[in-house]
Structures are given as structure tokens and as C-alpha cells.
Amino acid sequence: MSGKVLDELEKIRKQALADIERASERDFDDIRVKYLGRKSRLTEILKTLKDIPSEIKPKVGKTANDVRKDIENSLNKRSSIITGNSMAAKIETGSEDITKPGRTARLGSKHVITQTIEEIVEIFVGLGYRMVETGEVETDYYNFTALNTPEDHPARTLQATFYLEERAGCGDERTLLRTQTSPAQIRVMENSKPPLYVIVPGKVYRPDVPDPTHSPMFHQVEGFAVDKEITFGDLKGTLEAFCEKMFGAGRKVRFRPHFFPFTEPSAEVDVSCIVCGGKGCRVCSHTGWLEILGAGIIDPNVFEVVGYDPEEVSGFAFGMAPDRIAMLKYGITDIRMFFENDVRFLEQFK
Amino acid sequence: MTAEELAERLEMTGSAVEAVQKTASAFKGVKVGLVKDVSPHPSADRLRVCTLDIGQAKDLNIVCGAPNVGKGQKVPVVTVGGTLPGGVEIKMAELRGVTSEGMIASETELGLGEDASGILVLQDDPEIGTDLNNILELDDTVIDFEITPNRPDCMSMIGMAREVAVLTGVKVRTPDVKIVEVDPRSSTKASIDIKDPDLCPRYSSRIVTGLKVDKSPLWMRIRLNKAGIRPVNNLVDITNYVLVETGQPLHAFDLKILKGNKIIVRRAGKREEIETLDGVKRALTDEMLVIADAERPVAIAGIMGGADTEISASTIECLIESAYFKPSNICRTSYALDLRSEASSRFERGIDPESTLHAAERAAQMMQDIAGGRVLRGSIDEYPKRIKPTTLSLRQERVNKILGTSIEKKDMKKYLNSIEFEVTDGPEMKVTVPTFRPDIEREIDLVEEIARIYGFERIESTLPRSGGRHGGLDQKQKAVWRLRDTLVSAGLQEVITYAFIDPADLDRLAMNDPEVIGDLLKLKNPLSAEQGILRPTLLPGLMRVLRYNASYGNANMHIFEMGRTFKGQKSKDLPEEEVRAAGLLWGPWERDHWYAKSIKADFFDAKGIIQAVMERSGIDEWRLEKQEMSWLQPGQSAVIKTEGEEVGYIGKLHPAVAARYEIEGDVFIFEISADRIVGQIPAGRNVTAPSRYPSIVEDVAVIVDDTISAEQLDVVIKSAAGHILKDAELFDEYKGSHIPAGKKSMAYHLVFQAPDRTLTDQEAIQGKMQVVEVLINKVGAEIRK
């Protein structure tokens, strides 16, 4: 009895393996049904196992299961070989020359000066400053007088400031192209009360004949803070934080005493050379330092002009030229390149 | 301390260093030698043989041809192996049978001056054998400072010495003035009359007689050269030398030419004139101060002397002027005459009124010592309007509050004392400011002095403590930045051009209508006529950029600019400024690629960008309205309208305009008002939840009159099918064969979808039939099968 079942199992195994060996891809399902399906002989044997005498039951059971496993394994193996072959064929014909250029949409870009200004503004926004923009045509009062600039200061001459022709469709006030973004200090302070933390980007103008370091139009970013207890130490801390964000950690910053009409004490601010790191190179004229900011404590006269009590509030102001910062950062040696707008130059700042 | 270290430390106390330059002699191996003996050359009449002691064991024999060589002189000896300027090396030589062991040099041979008439005879008994460099201070370092306008006191050697003293704690030593006075008294020779003491508070002078005009001694000429001043003659050089030393400008009048022996300081007469030293005749006004003699102006006070009374080779007797003039008046006069000098640049910033006499005496002493002069007894020093030193209050806590420091009172005192300010203690300190510091007028000025001496680097860095601030961009600013981002993401390159343009560009563009460009704003002092007006439009800038790049062989351009445009407004102080964005497309939108050939940009590339701008801004309601503009080609020219207003224009540049700019090919442009668009941005957006049910797409193609616009068809289609029509996409437009002339075929994908259920095919087909019917009825469409 037992021998018969075992023989039959062996026969099933042999036949199944022979069928699998000959099978093509579409035969697999049939073979699976035929040998492993619910109605297959093998399943039947496994189902009737309980009726088999107990002495041969383990042996028959084990053999039946072995046969089942064998068939499954060889079916899987054969199937993966066959499907594998056809996929490989597909893969082979689908090979691409991946070194051809990709298909892209036109990539525009912001002017490098805009990028620099946005970077600066974002740093100060992070420090709690709000952005203000004011007009490029200003009155003599806002550009000079209110900023503590004496009547006979050389900056007010025709050599240093663009003036508009009197008529020009304007009122009586002497109008000019602002030479600095500082008039915004006055305009903001006139219209609001401290605390003020303000950043002002914009274009400024001076009648300089264009050369590698001069342009009659360039950019400035002005910043100022007015509050109850602003100190020179706060100015230092603020600009050091800015320099670290703008030029990277580990930059040294130094403050040199200087003179500006509307701040006192005033300072010029240098950052350790971004090219050589302070060792000295051509860009920093071998000093290891790059001058990038002018700054100082807002002069009490300015507060009086806008009706603030200089005993009650104090403040600092600073200004920088993004054009110069971009030149230093990218090793550009001629400011005129920014305004010539050669696209071969501009497109390098995607 | 090296010169570089000194420069760096001065920089940190406020004297900005422009340059640190080494000066060097152009010769080597030149020593001081004593001429011990001179004997005739055995075989040459014009040569002599000299015995020279140069401090070595053995004397040298040198053959010399100079006529002025003489026993007992100290002379520069170029030793064998030494070099002259230009690198000429001196060798052992034989001159007509006599060996010469070196050379005695002239000024010219050493490159020190123009005197080639004989050898250089050294003055002041220098030590034998010393290197000539050490005596003449030729190997030196010159530090060039950038003096800020508030520090006129630093425009002198003594002033800078005071700054060095602050750093080192060493006391400043000024030169002693030793004068041997002779009769008669100065006052018998000349009188000084200050008519306008408001403009000339002090006029000091000294008179020196018996002068002999000659070249200055070598040491002085070398020093002047290092200070960047060209030596002239001893008298002129002395006034310049004292100017550099003390900061006090001096003027020397030839007393013989001064009419009536009078110096009158007065305002000029209305029609008075003077010919200045530079040979220019200048008309004066009654606001200008002059120095006059009994008859005429002889100098413009503090600015430049007159040609007539100039020191000349025959001057024997001179009056040294050392005055203090009102700074603002000098500044105004100098500006009005467009005439600047070393003197005016100092007077206009304010010199020390207390040191005028010292400077006059220093100059007199030098004329006595090196120009053979005799100084007349007594000075003439008119000081009708005494300028008193300022005294200021200073609060310790104020200083510390502003600086964020805790500097002690005694240290503040120490710092102020170090710059010669006197401090009296009390609850508030009283600080007396020396007269050479006219910039110190307020307490805050003292704060600055304390800060710079204390050292900015010692002030601790902090951040403002206050809360209550909120940074960022406001909604409008963000919208403007987003507008720029949109243009960039649409593939445009941003450019930045000058805000002043050539008025001729408006003609080139045919953009002359006052309605369009408004009141033009002209610059009073443009750099050139081509930069004469403020731009009323961004277009000229873009056209220039296009032309510039096209000239370099660029085949296509896709650029934009965002910036302000300007229009005059009669009623206001300031013109109207509007932030605009303008774009320009020219040539192929893309280059030829391996996957696609280039396609030329056209109107719809430009319109697509406007579409993107509107979409990004959340403005749903907008349209183009055809309108002719002189700079655009009719038929492809439109204004851009939102619900509220006109926000810009778009179109193809008129071929005539393109031709005037020498541009070949089509140019498409748009210019929009960022301010207006930002003003139109709705507060929110209408957001609907997407339907969860599938959509059905039905295509329809109709033949209509060419004159019917896509916009018209769109309105008709959308009105026909009710709310289940989600979208009608124009996917094809066709004219040509199989379509009658004057007609076009327009094909649409009609997208049907319901928000709450799955549509049946039946409903979609019915929707399509409705659309077809309405198209037939309303626009006479024919259905294309």
C-alpha cells in the first residue's frame, strides 16, 4: 500500500519536473494548476493523509511535502529564468546615451546685485528688522540737511550730487537723486516711534564718471535701530552677526574710528579678507582686511530733527554697498560689468 | 615700532591710512668724505687730484674735474663698487695716468636735484665715513593718511605727532623758535588793518629783511619731496615747510611791492578784480575777503596770492602772513571761484587760531637760518576777535550708556588729557577743548574721543536687548519680490540699467506722447546728454541691453528689469515714482536641441509670461485689449487690463523702431506696473476642493469666421454647457486647405465633471451637443467632422 503511494508521488515529481523543463512562459499557470492545484493528485494525496495507516504516515507525508516543494521551487526557478530573459531583451534595446544634455525649461536668473541685496535683507529680517523702501528722488532736506550735513559740505556740490532742473514739474524744494539710502532714516523716524529696526535697500546716485570702481548709479543697503538703550556694543554685535552670516563663520570684524556727518561715534567696518582669510592678497591690498561697511551711533542732531529726545532714545545706523560686496565675493574687478548687462556675464549667476 | 605697526595702530584710533610707502635712495656705497688735499693733475689742466678721508685706514686718491672742489670740504664720495642712479657702477679708473679710487658726486649725479655745476658740498659738518643715506634720510617710510573733514588738526606733522603721542604716551616735542631780532621795529615798516574781523579774527605777521633768494638746503628739499611738494626756492619752500609742519598756511608778500606799506583785510569791492598766482584774472564779489594794500587787492584771503606781489628772485624784504580766516567764508569763496589750494583746504576746515604767531615766527626763524634773513624787532599781531577755547560738560554715565561700557571717570580723564583736553572734576566733568580741535563742540564729540582712545576693539559686542520688534517684508513688498521670482521662473534674465536715459531714446522709440511719458525730469548736471533725463519707462534700458548683446553676437535675448520710473508732478515736492517690470523677448526662445528645433519667440510667449504673473498674483480677472501704441506694431499691440485698471502693455515692437535700433527680427515686449498689480492682488484666493469623481473629455472642432476671437468663443462655450463643463482647452487652431478663406478651425477639449457623482457618458455627450448648438446659433459656427 505504502509503496504504491510513494511510487505515485515519485512519478508525479518526475513528470512535473519534465513538464517544467519544457514549459514556455505561458504554460506556467497550467502546470501550477495541474500539479499543485486544488484538484491535483498531489493535493488529493495530502488531503487523504489522515486515512493512511499510522506506521507509514510520516514517511508518505514527508515525501508528499518534499515533492510539493520540489515542484514549487523548480517552477519558480524556471519562471524567473524565462521572464528574466525577456526583460533583459527589453532592457537591452532601451539603453540611452545618458551623456546627452537633459531637457530643461529655460532657466532665468536674478541679477547678481539683486541676489546680494536679497541675501543681506534676509539676514536682517532674521535679526528682527523690517524692510522699508523710499524714493530715489529726494529733497535736499532729507538727503542732507536733516542728516546733519552742513550747507557748504562738499557732498552737496554739483560735483558730488545729481540735481534735477528746477522746473522739472516739481515744487519749490531743491530736488536731487539721493546720494545715499540714509534719507529713509528721517522718513521712517518722522512717521513712526521707536522701537525701530529697519533695513533699506535701494539705488543711489553720484556723478562719478564710470571706471572700474565707480558708477554713477550703484546700490546701498542702509540699516538702523532706534530704541531705549542702544549702545555702540549693540552696533558691534549686530554687524558681527551680519558678517558671520554673510561671509561665513570665523570671519574677524574690526571697527576703525571714522567720520560721517550723521553718526557719532562713527566707524568703518572691515571684515577679514574673504579671499585670503586675512593672510594678505591682491584683493585686500595685502592688508588682510576688506572695508565693507560704514556705521555709527546716530547723532543727537538727527534725533532732534525728527522730534525724538536724544536723552530718551539712542540708535545706530550702518550702510553698505552690495555692489562692492558682490565684487569681493565673486572676484569681479570692474563695477561697470553690473550695468553693462552682458548676458554672458549675468547668466553665470543662475 | 615699525612704520607698518605705527600705521596700523593709528588706523585703529581714527587716522585712516591710505598707503605706506618706502622711499629709497637711487645710489649705493656713497660715504661722507673730507677733502684733505687738492693738487693739480700732472697732465690735465682741468682735472685735480684730491686726497679724501672717508674714515678708513687709508685715504683715497680721487681725480675730480669739478671747479668748486676745495680743501676742507665734506663731500659725497662714491666708493669703488658703489652705484649711481641708473645702476652705473663706479670702478677703479685711470685718468691720464693717475689712478682714481672712486668719485666725488654732484647733486645731479646722485639724483637729488638739478644742480650739475659742481660737486655737492655737504652742510652741517656730517661725520666722516657715514653713509650718505643716513644723513639725508633717503631710506625712509612715508605714511599717507586720509584725513576726515572733521580733523583739520591732523593735516600737519605736529597734529599727527599728537596722535602718535596718544598711542605711545610720549610727549610731543615741537621745534624751538630762536630768533635774533634786529632794528627797526616791524611796526615802522608796515601796518595791518583788519576791516572785517568777522571774517578775519586774527592776522599775525613777521617781517624779515636782507633775504637772498636761492635754492633751499638739500635736507629741506628732500623732506618737501617726501611730503609731495615740489621745491621752488628757499622762501617759498620755507612757507610750505611750515605749512606741513604746523598746519598753518602762510603767505609771503614782497614788502617792496606792497603799496603804502599797508595790509588791509577787507571784503572785496563789487567790481574788484585780481590776477592770482596761477595767472587767471578773477572777478570778486563783496562776499569775498581780500588782503589789500593801500591801492588794490594783493591776495584772495586764505585761498591764493596775487601775481603782482609774488616773491621773486629779487625779493629782499618780506612780510610773512599767518592769519585765521572764518572757515565757512573761505569755503564759499573757494567754491564760488572754483579755486582750491593747500591753504584753502585747511582754512575751510578750521586751523588753530592760537598758533598763527608761532607759525609766523617759525618761518621767520628759518628765513634767518637758511635764507640769510634778519628778523625785524617785534611781531605785528592783530587779534580783534579772540576765539576762546570751548568748555563742555561731560557725564560719565552718558558715555557708558552710549558705548555700552563701564569706563571709570579717572580713565576718561586720562584719555582726554592725552589729547591735551583739560578736565575739571565734579558731578559733571568740565572739559576745556584746545583751539586746534574746532570739531569738538558737544558732549557726544567727547564720547567719540573717549571711545577711540579707549579702543573700539575693547567695547564688548552685544545685541539690542529690546523685545517688541517684528521684522520682515510686508505683503506688498513680498508681492513685488514674488513678481520678480515669477519672471525669473518664466525663464527671463534680470538686468539692471541706469535710471537716467538719453532723451533721444524716446524719439527712437516714437514714445513722445505726453500722456504716456508725463512730465520729463531733466538732470541739471548729467554726466552727458545721453544720461540727461530720468526714465519715464523701462523700455529704453532694455533696448540698449538688447543692442549691446546683439552686437556681441548673441542670437537671442530674454530679459527683464524691475525698477522705478519717474514722472513730474507739479503740485508736489517730489516726482511720482512707480515700480515697474518690463520684459523683452528676441530671437529663438530655445536654441536648437537634439530633441527639438528652435522656435522663435512670439507674442504668445510674452503673453504667457503675463499670464504667469497674474496667476501667481491670484488675479483671475484680466484681459488684453487691442490698442495701438506708436512703438508697437498695430495688430500685435494691447493694453493689459485687470478688473480695476490698466496695468501695462504688451506687443511686438514696431519694425520701424527695431530698425532705428538696428535690430533684426521680431522683438516682443511688455511693461507692467508692479505697484498697480500688487494693488490688485486679492486678499485671499477662491479655493475649491477637487472632485473625487472622474472627468470625461469630449473633443469638438468648429469652423468660424477668422474675426471671431478665442476670447469670444471661450465666453460662448462656457455659457452653453452649464456647471458640469469644467474646462474648454483650445488645442488646435487651423487655417488653410479644406478651410474656406476667411475662416478658421478651432478645436477644443471639453472637460466635463460633476463635484458629487460620476457623470454618465450620456451627460457628457449632451453637454457637448449644447455647446455645438450654441456655437452654431451664436457665432455661426460650422461643425468640422
Ligand SMILES: [Zn+2]
Ligand atoms: Zn586678501
